Amino acid sequence: MTFTLGRDGKEITVTPNVTQSYDEDTATLTFTKVTMDMDGEYKCVAENSAGTTETVAKVTVEGNNFISHYSIEIVYSFYRDTNK
Numbered sequence: 001m002t003f004t005l006g007r008d009g010k011e012i013t014v015t016p017n018v019t020q021s022y023d024e025d026t027a028t029l030t031f032t033k034v035t036m037d038m039d040g041e042y043k044c045v046a047e048n049s050a051g052t053t054e055t056v057a058k059v060t061v062e063g064n065n066f067i068s069h070y071s072i073e074i075v076y077s078f079y080r081d082t083n084k
Contacts, residue, residue: 001048003027008040029074036061042074 005012005020005027014020017033027044039061045054057074 001025001046004045004047005029006043006045012042026075026077034061044074 001024003022012018012020012029017031019030021028021030025046027046029042029044031038038059040059042057042059043054044056045052059074
């Protein structure tokens, strides 16, 4: 299975504060040192031999311009067709 993670229609850039991790059927997007500009619609597209599916998470950041003591983790899990 392959994953593509994006925000507001653009692929996400990995930085020290934005990381991505994957296992067989799960993609995780983690933010540390959350800032106001991290608002947006985050999409994960998963693809395998059975086809493609996607899911979306809407993130809204409220408060100060820099919220260093909060982190956000978005976990996308997809079920694998074990009959194939």
